[in-house]
Amino acid sequence: xxxxxxxxxxxxxxxxxxxxxxxxxxxxxxxxxxxxxxxxxxxxxxxxxxxxxxxxxxxxxxxxxxxxxxxxxxxxxxxxxxxxxxxxxxxxxxxxxxxxxxxxxxxxxxxxxxxxxxxxxxxxxxxxxxxxxxxxxxxxxxxxxxxxxxxxxxxxxxxxxxxxxxxxxxxxxxxxxxxxxxxxxxxxxxxxxxxxxxxxxxxxxxxxxxxxxxxxxxxxxxxxxxxxxxxxxxxxxxxxxxxxxxxxxxxxxxxxxxxxxxxxxxxxxxxxxxxxxxxxxxxxxxxxxxxxxxxxxxxxxxxxxxxxxxxxxxxxxxxxxxxxxxxxxxxxxxxxxxxxxxxxxxxxxxxxxxxxxxxx
DNA sequence: AAATCGGGGCG
DNA sequence: CGCCCAGATTT
Numbered sequence: 474x475x476x477x478x479x480x481x482x483x484x485x486x487x488x489x490x491x492x493x494x495x496x497x498x499x500x501x502x503x504x505x506x507x508x509x510x511x512x513x514x515x516x517x518x519x520x521x522x523x524x525x526x527x528x529x530x531x532x533x534x535x536x537x538x539x540x541x542x543x544x545x546x547x548x549x550x551x552x553x554x555x556x557x558x559x560x561x562x563x564x565x566x567x568x569x570x571x572x573x574x575x576x577x578x579x580x581x582x583x584x585x586x587x588x589x590x591x592x593x594x595x596x597x598x599x600x601x602x603x604x605x606x607x608x609x610x611x612x613x614x615x616x617x618x619x620x621x622x623x624x625x626x627x628x629x630x631x632x633x634x635x636x637x638x639x640x641x642x643x644x645x646x647x648x649x650x651x652x653x654x655x656x657x658x659x660x661x662x663x664x665x666x667x668x669x670x671x672x673x674x675x676x677x678x679x680x681x682x683x684x685x686x687x688x689x690x691x692x693x694x695x696x697x698x699x700x701x702x703x704x705x706x707x708x709x710x711x712x713x714x715x716x717x718x719x720x721x722x723x724x725x726x727x728x729x730x731x732x733x734x735x736x737x738x739x740x741x742x743x744x745x746x747x748x749x750x751x752x753x754x755x756x757x758x759x760x761x762x763x764x765x766x767x768x769x770x771x772x773x774x775x776x777x778x779x780x781x782x783x784x785x786x787x788x789x790x791x792x793x794x795x796x797x798x799x800x801x802x803x804x805x806x807x808x809x810x811x812x813x814x815x816x817x818x819x820x821x822x823x824x825x826x827x828x829x830x831x832x833x
Numbered sequence: 834a835a836a837t838c839g840g841g842g843c844g
Numbered sequence: 845c846g847c848c849c850a851g852a853t854t855t
Contacts (some may be wrong), residue, residue: 517850518850519851520850521849521850521851522849522850522851522852523838523839523840523848523849523850523851523852524839524840524841524849524850524851525840525841525842525848525849525850526849526850527841527842528840528841528842528849529850560839560840561839561840562838562839562840562841563838563839563840563851563852564838564839565838565852565853566838566851566852569852569853596852596853597851597852597853598852599851599852599853600851600852601850601851601852602850602851602852605850617850619849619850619851620848620849620850620851621849621850622850638834639834662850663850666850667850669850670849670850675847675848675849676843676844676847676848677844678843678844704847704848707846707847708835708836735837735838736837736838736839737838737839738838777839777840778839778840778841779837779838779839779840780837780838780839780840781836781837781838782837782838815839815840816839816840816841817839817840
C-alpha cells in the first residue's frame with residue numbers, strides 16, 4: 474500500500490515542471506493577483522469558497538476599496554459588512570472574517586499570522602484556506618486542496634475513490650506535499666486549481682487536447698476521464714412553502730430582521746410565514762400583526778433554491794392604512810442603500826417601486 | 834460522518 | 845433539472 478502511494482507520488486512529481494510552465498503562460502489576470510498582499514489573498518480566498526471566480530470579481534474590488542486593511546475590516550459596522558457581502562451567500566463567512574480581523578489586531582500585531590497552524594485557528598480558515606494563504610502569501614510549502622485539485626489529482630492518478638471522503642483528501646494532500654516545488658509553492662497550488670478551472674473541467678467537458686499534462690494522465694490512458702472524480706450522490710432538498718408579504722403604507726415598505734442564527738442570519742427580509750396561505754388566511758395573519766388592510770392582491774409564485782432547501786413562495790401585495798409597530802418601515806431607497814437582503818426575496822422586492830406607484 | 838450554510842452558471 | 849463551484853463549521 475505504501476509502495477503504491479510512493480509510485481503514484483513519483484508519477485505525480487512529473488507534472489510539476491510542465492504545469493508551472495503552462496501556468497506561467499496561461500494564468501488568468503485576476504484582481505487579487507495584482508497586489509497579492511496577505512490581506513488581499515485572505516479576502517479573496519474566503520470569497521472564493523464554494524463560489525466561482527467570475528462571481529467574486531466585483532465583490533472583491535468593492536470590498537477592498539471600502540475596507541482596504543485589517544483595521545478597517547475589524548472596525549466596520551456589521552451592517553456595512555453584510556451589505557458588502559449581499560448576494561454572495563454563506564454569510565457566516567463575512568462575520569468570521571471580521572472576528573478573525575479582531576484576533577489579528579489583538580494577537581498578531583495587526584497582521585495575518587505567518588504559519589499554517591496559526592492561520593488554521595482563525596474563524597473561517599479551514600484546511601484549504603490555510604494552505605492557500607500560507608503558500609500564496611508566504612511561500613510556505615503546504616498544499617491547498619480544493620474541489621479543482623481533487624478533480625485534477627483524481628484524474629491524473631485514476632483514483633476511483635469517493636473524493637468527498639476525508640481520508641481521500643488527506644491522502645492527496647500528503648502526496649502533493651511531497652512534490653511541492655519549494656521555490657514556487659503558491660504558484661504550484663494555483664496552477665493545479667487553474668488547470669481544474671480552465672482545462673480539467675467537471676463532467677464531460679474536459680479540454681484534454683489543451684492540457685499540458687495530458688500525457689501524464691492515467692484517467693486519459695484508461696479513457697475514464699468523464700467518470701472521474703467519483704462523488705457520493707447528495708440527498709434530495711427539503712421543500713418549504715412560504716407566503717411573502719409586500720406591505721405598503723405611506724410610501725414605505727415593511728421589513729423585519731431575521732434571527733441572529735441559522736439560515737441567512739441577521740439579514741433583512743419581507744415579512745413572511747412558513748406555509749402557503751389563501752387570501753383569507755393571509756388577512757387573518759395580517760390582522761394578528763396589527764396591519765389594517767386597505768387592499769390585498771396576489772403576486773406571482775416564485776421559487777428559490779438553496780443547497781439543501783427549496784422555498785416555494787407565494788406573494789401578496791398589501792396596501793395598509795398604518796405603519797404597524799413591530800415591523801420596520803423603510804422608503805425603497807433606504808432599503809437598497811443600507812440593508813442586506815437575501816437574493817431569495819428578489820422576485821418580490823424588485824416590485825416594490827412599481828407597487829408603491831400603483832393606485833389601489 | 835452527516836447536516837447546515839447561498840447563489841449562480843451551464844450542459 | 846441536476847451538478848458543481850478556489851469549503852468551513854456544527855451536530
